[in-house]
Amino acid sequence: MTIEIARWEFMRFFKPRDLVVTVIVLVASFSIGSLAFQWLASPDAGVVGIAVVTPSGTVGEPVGEALGALAAADEAVTAPFRFDAMTASDAVVALAAGEVDAVLRVEVPGVVEVRASGEPPWLGALSEIVTAVTVPLRLDRLGVEPRAVSEALAPVPLRFVPEGPAPRGGGGVTIMLVIMLFAIFTGTGLLFTVITGEKALRVTELVVSSVSPQTWIDGKILGTSAYVIVYLLTYTIGLLLSIGALGLLGRELPTLPPVVTDPVLFSVTLAFTVLGFGLWFTLFAAIAATVSDPTTSARGSFIMLPGAAIAIGFLGLLGDADALFFRIVSFVPLTSPSAMPVRLLIGTVAWWEVAIALLVLAASLVAVRRAAGRVFALGILMTGKEPTAAEMVRWARRV
Amino acid sequence: MVRPDERAVVAVPPGPPPLVRVRRVVKRFTGVTAVDEVSFDVHRGEAFALLGPNGAGKSTLVRMLCGILLPDEGRITYAIDGEERPRVDPRRIGYLPEDRGLYPDAPVLRTITYLGTLRGLTRDDAAARGERWLARFGLSDRADSRIDSLSKGNQQKVQFIATVVHDPAVAILDEPFSGFDPVNQDLVVQLIRELRTEGMTVILSAHHMDLVEVTADRILLLHQGREILEGTLGQIRAATSAGRNVRVTFDVAPDLAAARAATGAIAVEPGAPGVLVFEIATGEAVGALLRALTELATVTDVTTAEVSLRDLYLRAVDDAGEREESAMAGAGHP
Numbered sequence: 001m002t003i004e005i006a007r008w009e010f011m012r013f014f015k016p017r018d019l020v021v022t023v024i025v026l027v028a029s030f031s032i033g034s035l036a037f038q039w040l041a042s043p044d045a046g047v048v049g050i051a052v053v054t055p056s057g058t059v060g061e062p063v064g065e066a067l068g069a070l071a072a073a074d075e076a077v078t079a080p081f082r083f084d085a086m087t088a089s090d091a092v093v094a095l096a097a098g099e100v101d102a103v104l105r106v107e108v109p110g111v112v113e114v115r116a117s118g119e120p121p122w123l124g125a126l127s128e129i130v131t132a133v134t135v136p137l138r139l140d141r142l143g144v145e146p147r148a149v150s151e152a153l154a155p156v157p158l159r160f161v162p163e164g165p166a167p168r169g170g171g172g173v174t175i176m177l178v179i180m181l182f183a184i185f186t187g188t189g190l191l192f193t194v195i196t197g198e199k200a201l202r203v204t205e206l207v208v209s210s211v212s213p214q215t216w217i218d219g220k221i222l223g224t225s226a227y228v229i230v231y232l233l234t235y236t237i238g239l240l241l242s243i244g245a246l247g248l249l250g251r252e253l254p255t256l257p258p259v260v261t262d263p264v265l266f267s268v269t270l271a272f273t274v275l276g277f278g279l280w281f282t283l284f285a286a287i288a289a290t291v292s293d294p295t296t297s298a299r300g301s302f303i304m305l306p307g308a309a310i311a312i313g314f315l316g317l318l319g320d321a322d323a324l325f326f327r328i329v330s331f332v333p334l335t336s337p338s339a340m341p342v343r344l345l346i347g348t349v350a351w352w353e354v355a356i357a358l359l360v361l362a363a364s365l366v367a368v369r370r371a372a373g374r375v376f377a378l379g380i381l382m383t384g385k386e387p388t389a390a391e392m393v394r395w396a397r398r399v
Numbered sequence: 400m401v402r403p404d405e406r407a408v409v410a411v412p413p414g415p416p417p418l419v420r421v422r423r424v425v426k427r428f429t430g431v432t433a434v435d436e437v438s439f440d441v442h443r444g445e446a447f448a449l450l451g452p453n454g455a456g457k458s459t460l461v462r463m464l465c466g467i468l469l470p471d472e473g474r475i476t477y478a479i480d481g482e483e484r485p486r487v488d489p490r491r492i493g494y495l496p497e498d499r500g501l502y503p504d505a506p507v508l509r510t511i512t513y514l515g516t517l518r519g520l521t522r523d524d525a526a527a528r529g530e531r532w533l534a535r536f537g538l539s540d541r542a543d544s545r546i547d548s549l550s551k552g553n554q555q556k557v558q559f560i561a562t563v564v565h566d567p568a569v570a571i572l573d574e575p576f577s578g579f580d581p582v583n584q585d586l587v588v589q590l591i592r593e594l595r596t597e598g599m600t601v602i603l604s605a606h607h608m609d610l611v612e613v614t615a616d617r618i619l620l621l622h623q624g625r626e627i628l629e630g631t632l633g634q635i636r637a638a639t640s641a642g643r644n645v646r647v648t649f650d651v652a653p654d655l656a657a658a659r660a661a662t663g664a665i666a667v668e669p670g671a672p673g674v675l676v677f678e679i680a681t682g683e684a685v686g687a688l689l690r691a692l693t694e695l696a697t698v699t700d701v702t703t704a705e706v707s708l709r710d711l712y713l714r715a716v717d718d719a720g721e722r723e724e725s726a727m728a729g730a731g732h733p
Contacts (some may be wrong), residue, residue, distance in 0.1 A: 202500030209516035
């Protein structure tokens, strides 16, 4: 019966055509985005036209001479800028007509005035190119050999010698975080919608008269979890196809994170994820069952809780993943689904720690399933007043 | 009339136990006793109605019959296979809740199939039965339609199919007539009759007394959670001393008090303009009444009918209220 309910819940949301469209949109978005990036990065794209006004009074002044040199230089050297020498009046006309993006002039020796509309994003790049041409002129004027200056200012090289085993790398952790948050929000959101919706649709009594509330909540969680997995797989397939598309476009392919390539790490992470999501989905189904009107109930905000707990597990990325705090949260059932995989990826974990954390998580799921079933059984038939937290705890403890 | 709990004490009737036996059932919610010591039996193949106004405790009783709620006191047993059991097998009952609803975006046949599997059918069997029922109601061409694309009457048919698709021994219908126009109410009456012809036991709760009157074999009248009368319509009529209504149309209607004094009727009520409705004892001749009335005014038309269930119910509630008041007065309450 649980399987029938799980199948129904799954099929309510599973729309193969929508998933195929999702993959196509994902691949198309990536490809178009990549092509756009390539186009923007190409030499022809986004050329900034600069009119250079060099009055005769600045000849012999390094900055003025640099601008003159830039105006005479080949466009390939000055990319993405194209410098054209103009008279002051021609430059003003060209700027007004939009033929150039800016006008450069030296009114005060050593200072370049830039006239342009708005605040151009390329000001830093412009400063770099003007400085690069000006510095050798300044050194020449000071009688300093440029090579001597380069040698004096050359950075001291540091050679890194790794000590002990190489870290497993956290390249995939960010992807894991995004996927887990995505999955937990999708799952809890679906459960909230489904359960409060069924109360509103008045199908609750019909189902509860046929099967036990425990069977119903079990089926719902299984069905929702299955849909979330398919949803995530769809996105994963879409991402992989997008990466393939990048390869076809000649872009460098990213390396797969160890959580995907290492079978042990993959299995352990999967076990934590499945049990952890089961735990959160079970708790959330019980909470959703007590909601009388989803449009006014403050309990809708509880949807943030699973995401917050998952995020706590990922805080290990910011500091030492093996610090006492993260060792503790990697054993707490509500946070261990993310904290322990993070420690496995970027920290040092003994096998027995993983085993204990998994056992604690599994045992919690079993206990919470029964308690949540009791809350669900009473909450799902209630309308009007929502039960208080104390009432829910009392129901959960009822044998 | 013998009450079921009294019957259990006085004599145990031979033969199989009743299909449903309800004994001194009590259900309380915070500060409210929704059902108070209610007892009744439902026999195989009959249509049994729980009758009462809103708040009488009908739906609570129905939910206990379905196993959705458990009684705080008393017991409910089912003897579907001949042996009395304290819990009902959900596969053997069909339930049409008062708060009706289906998944609006789901296809018709898939919904019926799913609800059938929840009642113990295999998916294939549920689908095959669902198709048969849809054909019976002329809805075969809507099997793949979304529920919310159907008219309200057709949605009601689908809901009804979902209640009986697994061929239950007992169909429990909570307020099956509520929320429908007369055409659809007639449809429900017709559906209940069809279930009866197939040998299904039907328990229904309602406050539409006229519809219950034409649907049920036996009736339990409830008021404020308590049973006030139980039996066939005839037994209830006898218990409430109800007679027949004689509807008399006059050229010009006589004075109400004068008409009552002249005829000695149990009750007289004004009807439409020029019409008076007299209640006379069952067996009393209408001729005597008419003879008395022709001396008061010119009679142009006469029709007779049994006292309606609605009137019986109101009278029973009044009697129960009076009994309660006397009991409280006797106990020294103000």
